[in-house]
Amino acid sequence: MSPGRPTTIALDCMGGDHGPSEAVAAAAQLSIERPDFHLILVGDAVVIGPLLDELEYEPGRLSLRHTDEWVSMDESPAKAIAAKPNASVLVACQLVSDGRADAVVTSGNTGAAILAAARKMGRIPGVRRAALAAVTPTEKTHGPNDDPFALLLDVGATLSASGRDLVTFAIMGAAYAQAISGNPSPTVALLSNGTEAHKGPREVVEAHEMLANLSEVNFAGNVEGLDIPRGSVDVVVTNGFLGNVVLKMLEGIGEVISELANDAYARKFLWRFGLTMLSSGLRQIQQALDWEQYGGAPILGFVQPIIKAHGRSKARAIGNACKVAVKAARADMGREIERAVSRVPAPEEEGAHAT
Amino acid sequence: MSWRHIYRWDLDKTYLETDFESLRRLVLIAFEKPEEKTNVPGSASLLRELGRDHEDRDPSRVCIVSGSPRQMRRTLEKKLELDGVRWHEFHLKPQWENLRRGRFRAVREQVGYKLPLLLRSRLKTEDGGGVGETLFGDDAEVDAFIYSLYADVLAGRVTTDGLVRVLRAVGAYDDAVDKAAATAEKLDDDDCVERIFIMLDRRTPPGFFRPFGPRVVPIYNYFQAALVLFSGGHLTPEGVVSVTRSFLDAEGHSADDLANFFQDVVRRGHLPATAMQDLGLAVQELSGVPNEAEVIWKSVQKFSDLGASRRFLPPSPPPGGDYEALLAHLRSRHA
Numbered sequence: 119m120s121p122g123r124p125t126t127i128a129l130d131c132m133g134g135d136h137g138p139s140e141a142v143a144a145a146a147q148l149s150i151e152r153p154d155f156h157l158i159l160v161g162d163a164v165v166i167g168p169l170l171d172e173l174e175y176e177p178g179r180l181s182l183r184h185t186d187e188w189v190s191m192d193e194s195p196a197k198a199i200a201a202k203p204n205a206s207v208l209v210a211c212q213l214v215s216d217g218r219a220d221a222v223v224t225s226g227n228t229g230a231a232i233l234a235a236a237r238k239m240g241r242i243p244g245v246r247r248a249a250l251a252a253v254t255p256t257e258k259t260h261g262p263n264d265d266p267f268a269l270l271l272d273v274g275a276t277l278s279a280s281g282r283d284l285v286t287f288a289i290m291g292a293a294y295a296q297a298i299s300g301n302p303s304p305t306v307a308l309l310s311n312g313t314e315a316h317k318g319p320r321e322v323v324e325a326h327e328m329l330a331n332l333s334e335v336n337f338a339g340n341v342e343g344l345d346i347p348r349g350s351v352d353v354v355v356t357n358g359f360l361g362n363v364v365l366k367m368l369e370g371i372g373e374v375i376s377e378l379a380n381d382a383y384a385r386k387f388l389w390r391f392g393l394t395m396l397s398s399g400l401r402q403i404q405q406a407l408d409w410e411q412y413g414g415a416p417i418l419g420f421v422q423p424i425i426k427a428h429g430r431s432k433a434r435a436i437g438n439a440c441k442v443a444v445k446a447a448r449a450d451m452g453r454e455i456e457r458a459v460s461r462v463p464a465p466e467e468e469g470a471h472a473t
Numbered sequence: 474m475s476w477r478h479i480y481r482w483d484l485d486k487t488y489l490e491t492d493f494e495s496l497r498r499l500v501l502i503a504f505e506k507p508e509e510k511t512n513v514p515g516s517a518s519l520l521r522e523l524g525r526d527h528e529d530r531d532p533s534r535v536c537i538v539s540g541s542p543r544q545m546r547r548t549l550e551k552k553l554e555l556d557g558v559r560w561h562e563f564h565l566k567p568q569w570e571n572l573r574r575g576r577f578r579a580v581r582e583q584v585g586y587k588l589p590l591l592l593r594s595r596l597k598t599e600d601g602g603g604v605g606e607t608l609f610g611d612d613a614e615v616d617a618f619i620y621s622l623y624a625d626v627l628a629g630r631v632t633t634d635g636l637v638r639v640l641r642a643v644g645a646y647d648d649a650v651d652k653a654a655a656t657a658e659k660l661d662d663d664d665c666v667e668r669i670f671i672m673l674d675r676r677t678p679p680g681f682f683r684p685f686g687p688r689v690v691p692i693y694n695y696f697q698a699a700l701v702l703f704s705g706g707h708l709t710p711e712g713v714v715s716v717t718r719s720f721l722d723a724e725g726h727s728a729d730d731l732a733n734f735f736q737d738v739v740r741r742g743h744l745p746a747t748a749m750q751d752l753g754l755a756v757q758e759l760s761g762v763p764n765e766a767e768v769i770w771k772s773v774q775k776f777s778d779l780g781a782s783r784r785f786l787p788p789s790p791p792p793g794g795d796y797e798a799l800l801a802h803l804r805s806r807h808a
Contacts, residue, residue, distance in 0.1 A: 123729060150676075156729060163782035167740050171680030177693050177737035178730035184780040218774070 124156045124179075127443050128210035128219035129436075131161035132188035133226015135429050138166055141225065144436035146175035155444050158183050158219055160210045185209045188226070191429055195229030199237070207231050211238035214422045220447035223414065223439045225427035232275050235420045242452060244459040248419035249287045250275040250358065250426060251294060252365050255372075256349025261301035269295055269304075269353045270346065273361035275417055281324025284308065284355055286459065288325070288335050290418040291353035293458040297449040298442070303336045304352035309360065310340040325355075334461050413438025421452040477531040478707065479598065479606040480523045481591065481620075484539035484549065486611040486674040488516045503544075507551035513672060514723035515695030515716045517556035522712035523607075523702070524559045534604075535560040536594055538587055540614070542568035564590055578644050583614050584622075585645025589653040591623045596656055607707065608669045609698075612677040612691070618803050620669040621685050622796055629662030630794050639796045667705065668788050670698050677806065679741060684802055687786035690743045696720045696731065697738040704744055732771035740779055742786035 131141040138161055145157045156179050159166050163184035170182075188206040189198040199205060207226055211234045213219040222239075224231050232248050241248070251271035259266050271291045276283060288306045295304035308325055310318035315326050317340060329337040338351045346354055346364065356364070382389040413435060414427035423446035427439035485491035490511040491502060524535045535558070541549065543565040553560060566586055571579040579585060598604070608623075610616025622639060625631040631639075633654050640650040669689045671682060679691040692698045699716040702708045708716070720726070726734075738744055776783075791799060 124727065126729075156733070158778075163740065163779055167782065168680065171683070171741065172678050174676045174678055176676075178726060178733050181733045181736045181775050181778065182740060182782075183778040184782040186781070 125154065125221075125444050125447055126156040126158060126219040127440050127447075128158045128160055128183070128213040128222050129440065130188075130206045130210045130222065130224035130226055130231075131159050131166055132206040133191070133224050133231075133429070134427070134431055134436075135191065135225075136432060138162070139169055140431065140433045141436050142166055142169040143173060143433035144440065145180055146170060146173040147433065148437055148440055149176040149179040150174060152441075152444075153179065155440075156180060157440065158210075158213055160185065160206045160213070161188065162186050183209060183213065189230040191227055193227060193230070195227055195233050198227070199230055199233045205230065205234070207234040208238060211235050211424070214424075215239050221423035221425065221443035223425045223427060223436065223443045225414075225429055225431040225436060225439070228274055228426055231424060231426055232417055235417060235424045239420045239422045239424070241419055242421055242456045242459060244462075244464070245286055245290070245419040245455070247272075247276040247279060247283045247286070248417050249290060250361075250415050250417050251291055252361075252415040254346055254354075254365065254368055256347060258349030260349065260352045261295070261299040261304070263300060265299055268346065268349050268351065270361055270365060271353070271355060271418065272358040273365045273415060274358045275419075276357065277359045279321065279357040281321040281328060284321060284325035284357070285328045285332070285462070287418075288329055288337070288353065288355045289458050289462060290455050291355060292335050293455045294416060294418060294446075294451065295352050297451055297454045298445055299352075301352055305336050305338040306353040306355060307338045307341040307345070307351040309343070309346070309354050309356035309364070311342065313340045313342065315339065321357075332462060334458065413440075413442040416442065416446060416451070418455060421456075423447050423451050475531050476534045476598070476604045478523075479534045479536060479604055480520070481536045481538060481594075481606060481608045482520065483610045483616055484537060484541060486513070486613045487609050487616070487672050488513060488520065488537075489552070505548070507548050507555055510548075510552045512556065512723075513674075513695065515699070515720035517558060518716045518719035519695045519699060519702075519712075520558045521556070522708055522715055525712070527709075534562075534598065536562040536564075538562075538564045538590055538594075540566050540583055540586065542566055544569065562594055564594075576646060579646060579649075582644055583616075584619050584643040585640060585649040585653075587619045588623055588626075588640070589649050589656060591619070592626065592653055592656040592660065595627060596660055602661065602663060604665060606666045607702070608666060609672070610669065611672040611674045613674055615803055617669060617671050617682055617685050617689050618796075618799055620666070621689060621791060621799070624664075624666030624669070624688065625790055625794060625796075626657050627660060627662070627666065628664035628790070630790060631796065633657050635796065639800065642797060642800055668701065670701075681802075681806060684791055684799060686789050686791040687742060688788040688790055690738075690788075691741075693737070694720060694724075694734060696734055700735060700738060701743050704747070728767040728771050731768050732775045735772045736775035736779065739776060739783065742784050745785045746783070 129141055129145055131138040145159055158181055160183045163182045166182055185204045185206050187202040187204040207224050207230050210222045214222055215238045249272035251269050252273045253267040254270050255266055256268045260268055269291050271287050292304050292306050295301045308322050310322050329335055341350055383393050414425040417424045417426055423443055425439045425443045427436050482488055490513050524533055526532055537560050546565055608620040610620055626636055636657055637650055637654050640653055671689055671691045673691050673693050682689045682691050690701055695716055699708055699713045703713045
């Protein structure tokens with residue numbers, strides 16, 4: 119962070135399913151509520167300006183950075199980033215790289231966000247692949263703050279990961295849980311189809327072997343899918359393909375439970391009565407499953423923080439993502455991960471299982 | 474005597490930080506001593522600078538029109554004296570008379586009080602013809618509406634009949650309507666109101682004032698007003714420095730905050746393309762402001778950040794000029 123400057127978030131306003139209106143609403147609200155940080159709204163100022171003008175905001179805490187290019191959700195990330203040098207996500211990462219902002223928040227195209235971060239902010243030495251880390255609600259609480267969620271990574275940045283990549287993900291996830299949740303020694307596990315060390319695909323078995331010999335990580339072995347909602351460990355490591363499937367399934371279950379409850383409430387008086395009796399408990403479940411409160415997933419592996427908010431994010435979720443970004447910037451997340459990664463000896467056959 | 478310019482100011486929430494949201498606060502205000510009253514940051518400095526005499530230039534005229542009761546005259550005048558502000562007219566509301574005559578509507582209603590008074594003031598200003606005006610109000614009541622209507626009556630864009638219709642719609646008493654109409658008849662058409670500054674005390678979204686046209690400039694602080702006034706030739710660079718310094722003394726903003734305030738007023742179209750050059754000229758004198766080089770550099774950055782989206786909206790009246798529609802718009806906010 120630059121000394122003498124308030125913590126500043128570069129907010130890519132052009133991504134996401136809802137367009138710039140939700141990002142602008144989040145920024146306006148934060149500018150009033152949070153005097154401790156500033157926001158730079160990156161995007162088409164011709165669109166963003168009038169949206170902002172219709173809201174209550176504190177002008178001293180936010181500014182605009184105009185660009186008329188952006189990457190839409192359905193574009194090919196590599197092609198779009200190559201063709202649009204002034205894409206909003208690239209400009210946001212450039213602001214961080216130039217020292218004008220401390221972290222990036224985007225709800226846009228995940229692939230484009232990763233490429234933009236790699237191009238403008240650079241990877242942490244020793245990290246070959248980035249990982250998207252999401253929090254998932256759990257039965258058991260975690261860390262000194264009794265957080266009701268665990269960290270799951272990767273949930274979509276790197277579709278297939280080598281054993282070495284999974285080890286790096288484990289180190290990054292643990293460093294993140296230490297810095298953000300204040301958990302001094304988070305337990306880390308690999309997601310597999312059995313708890314035994316030899317279970318799972320080759321890269322999981324390899325990662326298991328490496329992590330078991332690594333004193334820097336509090337490795338708890340393998341966990342199965344059912345251990346994720348139970349919260350058996352603080353950090354669950356997997357590749358981006360499986361992680362994304364798991365995350366979306368958990369979100370889907372939450373939404374289906376909520377819809378079923380609403381449906382039951384409408385159908386029969388007796389069910390309505392029962393649900394009313396259970397309403398306080400159901401509300402707690404609903405709150406735990408509410409992804410908007412968790413604020414977005416950090417893309418780990420870059421020198422400076424970049425937080426990816428859900429594509430469906432509305433103002434509340436984007437606001438929470440900005441708060442996570444501020445926390446990550448203030449905790450000097452990138453440097454913490456760099457320190458953790460540097461303590462791990464480089465493997466003899468570096469790159470052998472790169473995908 | 475000829476005048477350079479006329480500056481008309483409201484007091485509560487425009488010049489003074491006045492909290493009359495509760496009855497308790499209202500009572501406390503009545504008993505506040507002059508030295509206990511707090512300025513909106515930068516207001517005293519700005520009003521002093523606008524009223525300052527300059528060699529080889531005609532003096533400017535300061536007219537204060539406040540909705541505070543006449544019983545507060547001594548306290549308020551003393552406060553202005555303490556602030557080193559000079560004024561030529563000071564009007565307060567005859568609240569006691571309103572109560573005594575049973576005109577309860579007039580106690581709260583502002584259009585029927587301020588508009589006839591402003592028109593009379595313009596009529597009575599000797600050698601006032603052709604002299605430009607800049608008006609200062611806030612978003613707590615209906616200042617943007619009163620000032621815009623005043624400006625368009627002077628300019629001849631609102632006819633006497635139109636004025637009467639609007640005054641009746643706001644519930645003004647017949648004698649106030651008659652006085653306003655009679656005065657308006659006597660005034661020559663004069664498109665003299667340059668800008669109307671509205672202090673966003675209640676943080677009303679600035680877009681709410683778009684129907685009033687770009688002549689109305691919603692501002693978050695007097696630093697923003699000083700920049701616009703400097704670009705219009707109303708303030709010297711030293712004047713901008715003085716306002717900025719008193720604003721900073723009161724609120725302690727960082728260089729980033731100032732650069733953001735600057736970008737905000739540029740973005741909303743109230744500063745011309747030469748704003749950066751103007752600011753450069755002004756801040757050359759910023760020797761007393763902390764981190765002046767940082768303020769300049771960051772403002773330059775924020776100015777360029779707007780890129781092709783930058784635009785300037787020259788001051789102009791409400792598009793369409795339908796004051797009955799504007800009244801409905803205003804009431805939607807205050808309802």
